[in-house]
Amino acid sequence: MGKSVVELCNTSLGRLGISQFIATLDEQSNEARVCRVFYENARDRVLADMPWNFAKRTADLQDIGSPPRGWSYRFRYPNDCLKVRSVFSADITGYPTQYLYPGDINYTNDPQIPYEVVEDEASGGLAIVCNLSPVSLVYTAQITNLMLFSSLAFDTLGWALASDIAAPLSAAPNMAQSAANAYTSALLRAGASMMNESRPAVEPTSELILARQ
Numbered sequence: 278m279g280k281s282v283v284e285l286c287n288t289s290l291g292r293l294g295i296s297q298f299i300a301t302l303d304e305q306s307n308e309a310r311v312c313r314v315f316y317e318n319a320r321d322r323v324l325a326d327m328p329w330n331f332a333k334r335t336a337d338l339q340d341i342g343s344p345p346r347g348w349s350y351r352f353r354y355p356n357d358c359l360k361v362r363s364v365f366s367a368d369i370t371g372y373p374t375q376y377l378y379p380g381d382i383n384y385t386n387d388p389q390i391p392y393e394v395v396e397d398e399a400s401g402g403l404a405i406v407c408n409l410s411p412v413s414l415v416y417t418a419q420i421t422n423l424m425l426f427s428s429l430a431f432d433t434l435g436w437a438l439a440s441d442i443a444a445p446l447s448a449a450p451n452m453a454q455s456a457a458n459a460y461t462s463a464l465l466r467a468g469a470s471m472m473n474e475s476r477p478a479v480e481p482t483s484e485l486i487l488a489r490q
Contacts, residue, residue: 280423280431286312289439292456293448308446315441323434324417325360327464330471331425334358334418337367340410345395348406354397358416364392367411429467436460 287298290308299309302316324332338352345351390407397404405414423431436459443453 354403433463
């Protein structure tokens, strides 16, 4: 079977001991109605809680001007951004070593740039402010296609949704907490797995060292 929303919802239902599965998310059963309410929020929460490799995106930020007091630049917040992971100089000469758990990029010769996510009153959305330009952003994107989810991410989302729908579906009283604990454990397993699959980039030899040779 593919990684579909229906399969995900039925996985969560089964983990709660509920055997009344759904055929489509649009059907009028109570199980489907509850899953519709909680699914998207659970999906986005799982994506934001872990710097999943499949959801990693990099973008050059667009200066939109009018920064608030205390900041020199204000940049447009990407429409698909769920969580900012790192802001770094677009003129960087080093390389990102790895996409670290639980969140940030570690750069070989470029310190993390202070930044803040603020309200963009003009658009009613968000903006990113910092004191350097140009800058680039590493972030976790909103992924709606479950086929892009790794097996660990799909499993983790199943536990997250189970913890959310347990109470509305009147599952056994301890099931919501058990599912929440399983979700935390699944995140830890996923983080450990991604660390094992990463290899830090080799830091390039500086021009100063080369000049001395």
